[in-house]
Amino acid sequence: MGPLLSIAVFAFLLILPNGVLGNLNRFPRPSVQMSKTPKRQVTGIVNGTIQNLPPYETEYWFDQFIDHRNPALGKFKQRPSISQILVYTGGNLIRALLYVEDINSYSPKYYQPGGPIVLNSPPESNGEDFTGYITNLTLPGLIAQATNGAAILLEHRFFGQSNPFPDLKDSSLKYLTVEQAIEDIVYFANNVQLPMLGDQVPPTKAPWILIGGSYPGAIVSWLMTASKPGVFWAGYASSASVQAINWYWSYWDIIRQYMPRNCSADVQKVITHVDTTFTSGSPSEIQALKETFGMGNVSHIDDVVTTLRGPLWSWQDLQPGRKNQAFFRFCDTLEVKDGVSAGPEGWGLDHALPLYGSYMKTYLSDLCGGSGLDDCLSSYMPEASTYTNTSVGNSWRSWNWLLCNELGFAQVGPPIGWPSIVTRLATPFYLMRQCPFYYPIAFPKPRHPTTWKINSKYGGWNVNVPRLFMSNGKREPGYFRDPWRGASTSSDFHPRKSTDLQPIVVYDGYHTTDMITGRGAVNEEVHAVQQLGVAYMTKWVKEWQDKHPDAVKGGAVTVIDPATLPALPDFVPLVSLSDNPPPVARSEVFGPSQ
Numbered sequence: 001m002g003p004l005l006s007i008a009v010f011a012f013l014l015i016l017p018n019g020v021l022g023n024l025n026r027f028p029r030p031s032v033q034m035s036k037t038p039k040r041q042v043t044g045i046v047n048g049t050i051q052n053l054p055p056y057e058t059e060y061w062f063d064q065f066i067d068h069r070n071p072a073l074g075k076f077k078q079r080p081s082i083s084q085i086l087v088y089t090g091g092n093l094i095r096a097l098l099y100v101e102d103i104n105s106y107s108p109k110y111y112q113p114g115g116p117i118v119l120n121s122p123p124e125s126n127g128e129d130f131t132g133y134i135t136n137l138t139l140p141g142l143i144a145q146a147t148n149g150a151a152i153l154l155e156h157r158f159f160g161q162s163n164p165f166p167d168l169k170d171s172s173l174k175y176l177t178v179e180q181a182i183e184d185i186v187y188f189a190n191n192v193q194l195p196m197l198g199d200q201v202p203p204t205k206a207p208w209i210l211i212g213g214s215y216p217g218a219i220v221s222w223l224m225t226a227s228k229p230g231v232f233w234a235g236y237a238s239s240a241s242v243q244a245i246n247w248y249w250s251y252w253d254i255i256r257q258y259m260p261r262n263c264s265a266d267v268q269k270v271i272t273h274v275d276t277t278f279t280s281g282s283p284s285e286i287q288a289l290k291e292t293f294g295m296g297n298v299s300h301i302d303d304v305v306t307t308l309r310g311p312l313w314s315w316q317d318l319q320p321g322r323k324n325q326a327f328f329r330f331c332d333t334l335e336v337k338d339g340v341s342a343g344p345e346g347w348g349l350d351h352a353l354p355l356y357g358s359y360m361k362t363y364l365s366d367l368c369g370g371s372g373l374d375d376c377l378s379s380y381m382p383e384a385s386t387y388t389n390t391s392v393g394n395s396w397r398s399w400n401w402l403l404c405n406e407l408g409f410a411q412v413g414p415p416i417g418w419p420s421i422v423t424r425l426a427t428p429f430y431l432m433r434q435c436p437f438y439y440p441i442a443f444p445k446p447r448h449p450t451t452w453k454i455n456s457k458y459g460g461w462n463v464n465v466p467r468l469f470m471s472n473g474k475r476e477p478g479y480f481r482d483p484w485r486g487a488s489t490s491s492d493f494h495p496r497k498s499t500d501l502q503p504i505v506v507y508d509g510y511h512t513t514d515m516i517t518g519r520g521a522v523n524e525e526v527h528a529v530q531q532l533g534v535a536y537m538t539k540w541v542k543e544w545q546d547k548h549p550d551a552v553k554g555g556a557v558t559v560i561d562p563a564t565l566p567a568l569p570d571f572v573p574l575v576s577l578s579d580n581p582p583p584v585a586r587s588e589v590f591g592p593s594q
Contacts, residue, residue, distance in 0.1 A: 060079065061078070062079075064162075076165075112554040115206065117208045124159060128160060134152065139533065139534075142530065143236070148555040152194075174442065189203055203232070203233070209537060217238050220240065222459075233541075234540040244406065244407045245487055246409075248486065250414075252483070253420075262342040265345050293307075294357065294360055297373060318510050319513055334347070407451065410430070428448075461494040470502070493573075505568045506569075508526070525568070529568060538559045542557050
């Protein structure tokens, strides 16, 4: 008998320590898109009658080991969200069902014995922001609906309220590792007793599907590569950053490839001028350039040049149908003059530099508010609350711990000789030297994250496991490009071939676009990849059911043959190391820690 889930209700208030904020210009995480469930009554058919069910936001708790290598250390409460074994409840969710294969199948469905448990790989955030992933507002719900299954979201250890300790100090975070996160999922699958099904759905009695996007997608790949026998029958990894990379300069190279060409040309001219001035200019020239960008009183050059990436981060926020167009507003500032857009070559440095500067002044006003810019942007103040806030709920601190220790992903400039839209003056060391400020006990001095261990243990780009569907955003024509694709199996530098056992598809999408059902309503190719992924899951669930006929009692899946659906084009890299060799060795391109 496994641990029972208990229901709990809580409220909390996050209070930041007093003092200087510091280093607010932090880079975004490779996060899966948020999706919250609607706040309304949930109903379903129980014993032939429509009854009210617990709301989607009902909280459950699971007793999880603090240290899977040392069970004697005890357990902590980990928080899952469960779809009430309900796949569809009618009402406002009808719009999300417009692209289900049979649009007339609106009747409520409960889990049927033999159907899968669709477990969402935990995101690196508070689970409350992702409860939509247990409904068919998202791809996990669509898969559950098509296979008579149930969807569950498990909160990641040290995020949200799933914390073994009352703080996020070094001594607590030492139990936050990729391996521990994977073992959490395995232990949960093998031991959880669901509220409505008890212990009737362990992996020996039902097929379990693990699904995730971005870092959670990488966890899907890493867990299945770790050869946990008989736990997860199939997996779906969207925009999965499977290759841990310390010097992750291809993040910006992908954006450079697909941003408007005139904007790319002018940004490259500005950045070349910035790097030249800050490396060989006179003190007066350096000061004048800092003032052009509104950072005349920022003390350290690396803080100035890394802040210039700020407007470019908004590329990661782009999604089909989403109104946030900050990236293109930035480009319009540089490229539209008197109502006329520049040609592919741009307007040139003399035009672009002052406009980039004026845009940065507005950007910094919004970012820093009334605080002084040096205090706001400095990465040289270990006393700043950015580094010292160890409060539970500080998800950035937990995520940064993984970056400092195992994952790297320093989004900085490329090797010399490679075109660039960001400075080369900031290297991975810019981030590595801050790790001792965050975690002075664990990091008495800067050191490389152990990316090579992650890649060696879990396969990275070379993942090769059966029944793993992988999707990545990139294809001509269109504007939908995922900057995290460089760490995926559709990297320009290490592209993988798709197979029927491990399909790898690329499509016109941004980061984890296919995880949100509604994105398929505004983009046919997003819809196509969603339907193809669902089809493969029906095929693989049926294979499990054929191997376990005694477990199937009403939950037999109707297979959607992937071969009958429109095929997505094969991935063709836009650039490759063989076609465009950089002026440095391959090991230098990816950094010494790869």
